Amino acid sequence: MPGTTADLLAQTVVAVREAGSALRERFGGVVRHRTRDELMAALAANDEAALAVLRPHLTDLRPGARWVEDELAGGALPDGEWWVVDPAEGNVNHLHGLPDWAVTATLVRDNRPVFTAVHLPLTGETHTALAGGGAHVDGRPLRVSGTASLGLGLVATSQARPDEDEAVVRRVGSSITAMLRDALVVRTSVPATLHLLDVAAGRVDAFWQFAGARADLLPGALLVTEAGGRVSDAEGRPWTPASDSFLAAAPGVHAEAVTTLSR
Template identity: 85%
Template sequence: MSELIRSTGYTGYTAGSANAASAAGAATAAAASDAELLAGTVAAVEAAGSVLRERFGDVVRHRTREELMNALAANDEAALDVLRPRLNNLRPGAGWVEEELEGGALPAGEWWVVDPAEGNVNHLHGLPEWAVTATLVRENQPVLTAVHLPLTGETYTALAGGGAHVDGRPLRVSETTDLGLALVATSQARPDEAEAVTRRIGSSITAMLLDALVVRTSVPATLHLLNVAAGRIDAFWQFAGARADLLPGALLVVEAGGRISDAEGRPWTTDSESLLAAAPGVHSDAVATLSR
């Protein structure tokens, strides 16, 4: 997937020409259309969240991996039964991705990248850290996203070039400039992740424990990323596969004024082996720590 650049606004037009005026008009119309799409996306994730909230509460311990996988799938399908028709109705021609992705570009056109129950294991264990997410990707660029937290009722949104918000209130990353005063976070490797990745995560946590104020480790990644966008966490990094399911949080951080790169400071793509999302004031120090 192509680079998620720092600025996601419209570019490439020369002021004063007829073509520029036409292009600017088209851009304005597209922005208005995307804003309407975002409103519909919010309604979809909130409706799906209501279904998952009704299924939340009792903690059931599963005796086998098969039982656990069946329970996870049941949650996914319950939410997807609400999400699919609503999102397909919003954009009938868009493709559909509802699995965690490895790297790589999507085919041309528009795609819904959806996680119907992000943090699904937390949901089954009676923990509050889970969400419903939907992101529209156009020509391999995320253009809008909605992340709904059913237990708090909050919905985080971002529109490319239009900022990031929670329930209509603007989000802004922190102004922290000292990594030694920063609260940072990471997630863990999946059960099937390579041992080398798991060990790299462990060494990066050790490095951050030496340099940062507080280090948090939990899943899912999107909840850390929306906290970066809201200024509550100063940096988040991940080595456990920089997959396209990171797009919702990445767009939120970019639109809230944060910086996105890989852990070595290079431009991030979903082919990257890592992701770093940080407030601008601590980004370079976080890169230095993670590169040791």
Template identity: 80%
Template structure:
């Protein structure tokens, strides 16, 4: 991919150095992982979540800022919508943070460079397994250096599909839409998985382990890493109606090409 005019370090090298920074941040969180964290109030929960984020960001913020000094930083990992012009770091320092606090294995560290509202490169690191997913726009998607490819599924009725809760305390309209979509997919697909975080489902789609993933609403940090992974692994990314997806959209769908149309039809009913 052609690097931006004002960039000194090529995107491919930025990707390699980003992966090293994300792995280091993952090691910090791994040291904090273990027993279930106790909390009795929402304030306690928010304090624990913030402590994990801050521990990882102490590694990520200076390292990534040096790689792209002109890139701005998205401060709120739960924010959605289109990004202003320019380059942005979209980072989730503890993707699946609640799982981490509950001593569950489904959590990761992610960092995505976005340019002109499109993901340019991404790293998703799973500290418990040591696995690292990477993708570069136009350069493919990889798991620990091995190329990824979405599944060859052609029948939604034989497919494993997944969805995720975008955020706590979601708008009632979105909650109803999520419930209706799960019911529709339970009737149309073989098996439906529902869990957080979204990024790990999308990594599974990119690796061909899951055939489709959808979500209503959602944060940029949840969806941009997986969108690039799936696209570079040969999958299709759109909104739930089959239109081009952007972070400003109200729905998201990533699927193997052979079941994308059937997934759109199911979610659009």
């Protein structure tokens, strides 16, 4: 068994890459579906293929860590260690023949991410972050952008999950309208994790989301923080998995983004 946290992260990288290979073999054209049940079955089949690789690997690495079974679940976790895994982040993109999907695994201790590994099977890139140890892509350090004005910023948001309640839907719509007025360009697409990789790499200046799942936000929260960015809720308060909003931004645009989202 790996002896240090860095060793654990290195072995987690092996696991997400192997799971990514399993998903890459399943990737191709659009998976046709005529009903919601058929779509959900196809999504579940992808999850199962990746979990068949991830679960035994990660359980062996940290036998005492519990497992979050639902990657769409939100809210705080009970104290202790947990594996927060999204076996096919952006699964719906995978089924539609789109390239924006990944495999993620994050070790969380007392609701704080210890480390994360995010693998993009189609590019071969693996993004990692270790609390207090920086953020990297394939060993190269990541750094958020130096943009100092939201008016010059490329910003992004994402739909947290299907079938959100009406209040969340309205909040999302009004926030996009506000950002369209204040930011240079607004991107809207799923999944959240890939936007957060872009924030950590300095390609996108801010990302926000309302509601949201732990598996969507914890990996990117650690990556952005370790790359020098700021993570909060939309009102600028400290973010936790129990928060009802999320904002990750370069330091130079964070305050303006909070102002825009708080209107």
